[in-house]
Amino acid sequence: MDSRHIAFAAALAAVTAPALAQAPDPNLGRNLAATCANCHGTNGVSQGVVASLAGVPKADIVDKMNAFRDGKRPATIMHQLAKGYTPEQVELVAAWFAAQKR
């Protein structure tokens, strides 16, 4: 593929999937995770009976969110909130919390 074809492919990608063509948002995981802090604590360090998320392995958070979303894990509220995030957003949030100190 020569450079003109690459440019064409890139332009096509920009038209069909603009989100993918843009530079990644460096703070997106952090910002999305901050939506959880009201109940799970700043940076995922909880002060109450609700679970801390800081330092929890990414796969565990993703699995739990999927189980909440699919109604496979009992919940009072998380089954409702989990349905509000896209799978990509859950991945970003989980990765960000996994990287925080407990």
Next chain:
Amino acid sequence: MSMQRRDFLKAVGAAGAAGAAGAMAGCASMPGGASAGKVVVVGGGYGGATAAKYIRMWSGGRVDVTLVEPNESFVSCPLSNLVLGGSKTIADVTVPYSGLVKNHGVNLVRDIATAIDTEKRVVRVASGASLPYDRLVLSPGIDFMSVAGMNSVEAMDNILHAWKAGPQTVALRRQLEAMPDGGVYAIVIPVAPYRCPPGPYERACQVAWYFKRAKPKSKVLILDGNPDVTSKAGLFKKAWSEDYKGLVEYRNNHVATGVDAKTKTVKFETADDVRADVLNFIPPQSAGDIARQAGVITANNRWCEVDFLTFESVKVKNVHVLGDAIQIAPAMPKSGHMANQHAKVAAAAIVSILTGQPVSATPVVTNTCYSFITDKDVVHVASVHQFDKDKKTFLAVPGAGGLSPTWTPLEGEYAFSWAKNIWADTLA
């Protein structure tokens, strides 16, 4: 010392160390003009206090933040209805501002903003000082629109709103305690939108919870300006017809037009006058007065329209408006939880702007609102709102969010946990 207490101290210590390091980094490079900018935050409620903390935290201390707040401490509106019920005191819902100063290096100015010059970018405070800013965060909460008969000293002393938690909350509790058994407590609710949609109905439950134990011949009369209960309607109505049967009466479409303070009587557009022994009148509301002064009230002469990617006013550059004062997106409640969420979107955007990074184009906000039916049995409503780039607003995600099936003590535990976490997230 319990596990939780130890963890809490550890968390506060860690936050403090991070804040101090950030502040030192700022100082170390001062000669080169290290500060990425100055932000002044007006109003230390759920919106403003959260913005002050997160701008410091997310800028690594590079952005100077001054918080202007007249009150000595933060008093939470959420949970303050428990003070009226008598299961909590005002001290239980009060949090100091010292965490923002010690842990995050926020410059706290205990004063009231009196004027904002949006051309020169200066906030003037009552003491006469001038605070320059690169970016201003206005989180002014609400002020009350005038109601006929409410301006006399007698009316202001005796007919309370208690819709800003603090002295009025304590005074209303005293009125309830002083009321003889067999009396009538009436709560007057304005037409939506107003601060905290389920709050008045939760309050009715809390007063009924108190009456049921202490004054069982008394009555809670809800005089609602709306055609129906505006939030958690099925749950509240179930509580009134079951737990509080015979104690609570709900009347819809009662749009109040004025009060007579001498006789504690409310007048309505279309319904008969109502007299009460304790009259709790919640007037219609608009964005706090300083927003009007700053020229950012653009909707209906009441609320402030914002660009939802940054919460910057659509009219006045460099002024970001948060919380109950804004013209809300569809299905977005005016709540403390939501104000905290606004603050984080705005904080991320302001730090990005001041440090030359792109502003995030895909923000999300959530709402979780717990209401106490008794002193410990609780219901919730929750929602998730994704930014829609075509409509340029937040839209509630269909199928996400929802209500509790009924009130439970487990949700009561989660509600108290929510309070601990959001107070720390906002102030510590």
